[in-house]
């Protein structure tokens with residue numbers, strides 16, 4: 001029996017994070033994924049040129065649209081998430097904006113929450129509306145009726161994060177997925193903070209998953225990238241998505257029925273977003289993200305273990321007012337965490353100190369291992385003041401709705417030895433006691 005781990009989806013997660021989507025035999029037997037540093041590809045002959053351009057043959061012509069190194073990354077994340085197809089983008093925001101405009105067009109609305117990555121809220125609130133696509137934010141993300149209240153004829157998707165930023169909030173995914181599907185609209189989930197190792201949204205009703213691969217997937221803070229994954233069984237031809245129907249009609253007969261049935265979203269994303277907006281990932285970046293994914297499960301286990309210890313330490317510290325981490329029994333999301341995250345939680349958490357902004361600043365400026373950065377999901381521990389660094393574009397009222405106060409500190413707990421991280425936080429917190 002020869003090597004076929006690259007295409008065996010029955011293999012376990014950690015085996016697939018190392019093998020899925022890459023066949024050395026097709027690459028001069030190179031064991032590691034080659035970086036195809038080329039802008040364009042030869043057609044070979046005229047007939048093949050025709051087939052590549054009408055998409056009756058899958059292949060590569062220009063790296064703005066696709067590249068073999070990126071293709072390995074796409075197939076790997078599709079395997080890890082259990083999706084039918086995936087597409088790589090130059091950043092998480094590239095992936096998110098392309099996804100939303102692949103679903104909605106002028107006149108449409110997207111129902112979302114404020115407890116999200118700052119730019120994702122901003123995209124829906126102040127950028128897309130200029131092009132006719134309006135974000136509607138639910139009053140209470142924890143209450144399913146709040147979502148239902150905003151859904152109308154114009155609504156084309158529900159968009160949330162699997163672990164909300166920065167308070168690590170958790171929604172009842174299956175209830176929201178049911179609501180979306182009752183209205184014939186897709187449920188789109190940003191799974192950046194969880195990664196497919198800790199949570200696979202498709203198993204709980206999501207239709208499209210997006211990532212900032214910059215974070216835990218790449219895992220080492222070296223590379224900006226984004227990914228979109230399609231589950232493959234959403235009916236885009238249910239009368240609510242005229243753009244998708246027109247696209248289907250234009251490809252019918254050229255592209256296989258199987259592709260149109262299971263990968264329609266991705267095919268359109270590729271032919272419109274990458275072709276016209278061009279937020280493609282560089283192959284070198286795809287390579288670096290693939291390197292990160294090779295150790296994803298190992299790192300996430302360590303992030304989760306360290307974060308749980310740090311959260312327990314913070315919760316017991318007299319200078320700490322409250323800790324947002326669903327792994328704590330006191331968290332209002334603890335029951336949902338146990339139900340949806342049986343293998344542990346992310347390394348992300350937020351906490352509020354006693355003594356207001358001045359005390360928060362003192363802690364931020366007194367830690368020696370945690371570094372002040374907006375980034376998250378690095379293997380090294382990071383710390384930030386969200387109201388100054390990540391949520392600064394919001395009003396104070398909007399920030400508070402997102403769970404961001406002047407005394408809030410966000411941590412991205414790395415994979416260092418947890419006793420060092422706890423000692424570092426302890427010495428800083430003792431200064432404000």
Ligand SMILES: *Cc1c(COP(=O)(O)O)cnc(C)c1O
Pocket residue numbers: 091092093094117120161165190192193211212213214215224225226376
């Ligand atoms: C960082 C991040 C993004 C944006 O990703 P970029 O790669 O920085 O463009 C989107 N969503 C979440 C949850 C993030 O953490």
